[in-house]
Amino acid sequence: MxxxxxxxxxxxxxxxxxxxxxxREPGISLKRSLPKPWNMNAIxxxxxxxxxxxxxxxxxxxxRTPNIDSLAKESxxxxxxxxxxxxxxxxxxxxxxxxYTLPFRRWQPLEKEDVLxxxxxxxxxxRSALISDTYHMHKPQMGFSRGFDTVIxxxxxxxxxxxxxxxxxxxxxQFSPRDWRAAYLGQTDEEAREKLAQYLRNRASWRGEExxxxxxxxxxxxxxxxxxxEKGRNDRLFLWLDSFDPHxxxxxxxxxxxxxxxxxxxxxxIIWAGGPSDDWTLPELRHYRAxxxxxxxxxxxxxxxxxxxxxxLGLLDRTLLILLxxxxxxxxxxxxxxxxxxxxxxxxxxxxxxxxxxxGLGISPGHxxxxxxxxxxxxxxxxxxxxxxxxxxQGRSLLRIASGEDSSPGFGxxxxxxxxxxxxxxxxxxxIWLGGKxxxxxxxxxxxxxxxxxxxxLYRLTEGFIPPRPSQWLPKDVxxxxxVLEQYPEIARAMELDMRRFIQSLIPSKGDLKAQxxxxxxxxxxxxxxxVATPRSKAG
Numbered sequence: 001m002x003x004x005x006x007x008x009x010x011x012x013x014x015x016x017x018x019x020x021x022x023x024r025e026p027g028i029s030l031k032r033s034l035p036k037p038w039n040m041n042a043i044x045x046x047x048x049x050x051x052x053x054x055x056x057x058x059x060x061x062x063x064r065t066p067n068i069d070s071l072a073k074e075s076x077x078x079x080x081x082x083x084x085x086x087x088x089x090x091x092x093x094x095x096x097x098x099x100y101t102l103p104f105r106r107w108q109p110l111e112k113e114d115v116l117x118x119x120x121x122x123x124x125x126x127r128s129a130l131i132s133d134t135y136h137m138h139k140p141q142m143g144f145s146r147g148f149d150t151v152i153x154x155x156x157x158x159x160x161x162x163x164x165x166x167x168x169x170x171x172x173x174q175f176s177p178r179d180w181r182a183a184y185l186g187q188t189d190e191e192a193r194e195k196l197a198q199y200l201r202n203r204a205s206w207r208g209e210e211x212x213x214x215x216x217x218x219x220x221x222x223x224x225x226x227x228x229x230e231k232g233r234n235d236r237l238f239l240w241l242d243s244f245d246p247h248x249x250x251x252x253x254x255x256x257x258x259x260x261x262x263x264x265x266x267x268x269x270i271i272w273a274g275g276p277s278d279d280w281t282l283p284e285l286r287h288y289r290a291x292x293x294x295x296x297x298x299x300x301x302x303x304x305x306x307x308x309x310x311x312x313l314g315l316l317d318r319t320l321l322i323l324l325x326x327x328x329x330x331x332x333x334x335x336x337x338x339x340x341x342x343x344x345x346x347x348x349x350x351x352x353x354x355x356x357x358x359x360g361l362g363i364s365p366g367h368x369x370x371x372x373x374x375x376x377x378x379x380x381x382x383x384x385x386x387x388x389x390x391x392x393x394q395g396r397s398l399l400r401i402a403s404g405e406d407s408s409p410g411f412g413x414x415x416x417x418x419x420x421x422x423x424x425x426x427x428x429x430x431x432i433w434l435g436g437k438x439x440x441x442x443x444x445x446x447x448x449x450x451x452x453x454x455x456x457x458l459y460r461l462t463e464g465f466i467p468p469r470p471s472q473w474l475p476k477d478v479x480x481x482x483x484v485l486e487q488y489p490e491i492a493r494a495m496e497l498d499m500r501r502f503i504q505s506l507i508p509s510k511g512d513l514k515a516q517x518x519x520x521x522x523x524x525x526x527x528x529x530x531x532v533a534t535p536r537s538k539a540g
Contacts, residue, residue, distance in 0.1 A: 044241065044381075047246065047323070048243065056068075066304070077368065085102040087107075088136055089142070097110075118147030132241070134157070199272070214243050218302040237319075275340050320357060328347050344431070355402075368398075413502060423502075428461060
C-alpha cells in the first residue's frame with residue numbers, strides 16, 4: 001500500500017466558491033475505540049459514469065473536486081478498480097450479489113434466486129434505505145428495491161416517462177443539432193428528438209441548482225438519515241445512495257457550466273449527443289468534455305453537502321462509507337462519444353473506489369495498488385458489519401485486501417456480455433471481441449446489431465494517465481494509444497490464457513443459470529430497456 005502522508009484532513013464540505021483548500025467546518029472529531037460491528041452503519045455513495053481520471057485524488061490537477069478529494073485523504077483509495085460486467089445494470093447486479101456477471105448476465109432484471117446484499121441484512125437488525133434517481137433500476141420487473149425497508153425513487157432522469165403532459169413546451173433546438181439528430185446506427189431523428197423532449201418535460205419545473213437530480217437525491221438521503229437519528233437510531237443503518245449524475249445529459253448550471261469553458265466553441269450547448277466521433281469537430285469534442293467536467297464538479301459539491309450532513313448527525317465515526325462509480329465514460333477516445341459501442345477501454349472500465357473506514361479501525365489512509373472490482377463491495381460491507389458472507393458471493397473484503405490478510409487477482413477483467421472481454425495488469429491491457437453473441441444496450445433502446453469485426457488488441461498502458469483539460473485535449477490523449485499485439489504476441493497469448501482460465505473458473509449460481517435460460521428464449525419486453533416509442537403511422 002502506498003500511503004499518501006496527507007496528515008489531518010480538513011472538514012468535509014468545501015465550497016466551490018471559496019476555493020479548494022477552504023474548509024467549512026473544523027476537523028472531524030475522531031474516536032479511538034473500535035465500534036462493535038453490530039453498532040456500525042454502512043453508507044454507499046454511487047455516482048454513475050464518474051471517471052477516475054476526473055478526480056483530484058486520482059491525480060487530476062485541473063478538475064475541481066475538493067470534497068471527494070477531502071474524503072479521500074481519510075480513506076483507502078483503490079487505484080486499480082475495474083468494472084467487470086458493463087454497463088449500468090450488470091454492474092449493479094454485481095454490487096448487489098457480490099458476483100461476477102460478465103460470463104452470465106446481460107442487461108436484465110435480477111433473478112428471484114439471487115442472494116442480495118439488502119436481503120442479507122434484512123433480518124440482522126439493520127434499518128435500510130435505497131434512495132436513487134437511477135431510473136433503469138426502477139423500471140418494471142427489475143427488482144433492485146428488494147430487501148430495503150425504505151425505497152425512494154427520484155423520477156425524471158433521461159427518458160424516464162415521468163412527466164407526460166404534451167402541453168409542456170420542449171424546445172429541443174435550443175441545444176446543438178447533435179442532441180436531437182440520430183446518433184447511432186438504427187436510431188432515427190424522430191426518436192432522438194422525442195428522447196430529448198421527454199427529458200425537457202421532466203426538468204421543466206427546475207428553477208435552480210437545488211432542483212438538479214443529484215441535489216434532490218442528496219437532500220432526500222440526508223433527510224432519511226436525519227429522521228433515523230431523531231428516532232434514536234444512530235447505528236445499524238444501511239443507506240445506498242445511487243445518483244445517476246454525472247451521467248449524461250450534461251447540463252450543469254452556472255458556475256459549473258463555465259468552469260472549463262472552451263472559448264473556441266461558439267455553438268449551442270451539447271448535452272446528450274453520442275455516436276462515432278469521426279464527424280465531430282475538435283471544438284465540439286472539447287466543449288462536450290467541458291460539459292462533463294462541469295457535471296462532475298456539480299456532483300462533487302453535493303457529495304460534500306451530503307458528507308457534511310453525515311458528520312453533523314454524529315454518524316461518521318461509526319460508519320463504513322464507500323464512494324464509487326459504476327464505470328467511466330468515453331468522451332471521444334477510440335473514436336466514440338458515450339457508450340455507443342461495447343468497448344471496455346480504460347476510460348470506461350476504470351472506476352474510482354474510495355473507502356472510509358469507521359474511526360478506530362486501525363487502517364491508515366492511503367492508495368491501494370491492487371486489482372479490485374464490483375464483486376468486492378458486498379463482502380466488504382458484510383465483513384465490516386460482522387455479518388456472515390453468503391456462500392454465493394465471489395468477491396473478497398476490501399478491508400482484508402488492503403490489510404494484506406487476503407489476496408486479489410494480479411489483473412482486472414472487464415467487458416460486455418457476449419460482446420467483449422478484456423484483461424489488464426499494471427503494464428498491459430488485452431482485448432478480444434466475441435462477435436455480437438448477445439444484444440448490446442446501455443438502457444435506451446438497442447443500436448442496430450453490428451458485429452465487432454475487430455482483431456484482438458494489446459496495449460502498453462500509461463499508468464496514472466490523466467487527460468488534459470478540455471480546452472487542450474486532443475484525440476491522441478488516451479491511456480491506450482497503439483495496438484502492439486504484432487510486436488508482443490507472446491504477451492497477448494499469456495494474457496488471453498489468464499483471462500480465459502479466470503472466467504472459466506467462475507461457477508454460475510442458480511440466478512445465473514436462470515438468466516441463461518431467459519437469454520435462450522430471447523429478449524424480454526423491449527420496454528424494460530427504455531426503448532423510446534416511435535408514434536405509429538396511421539393506417540391508410
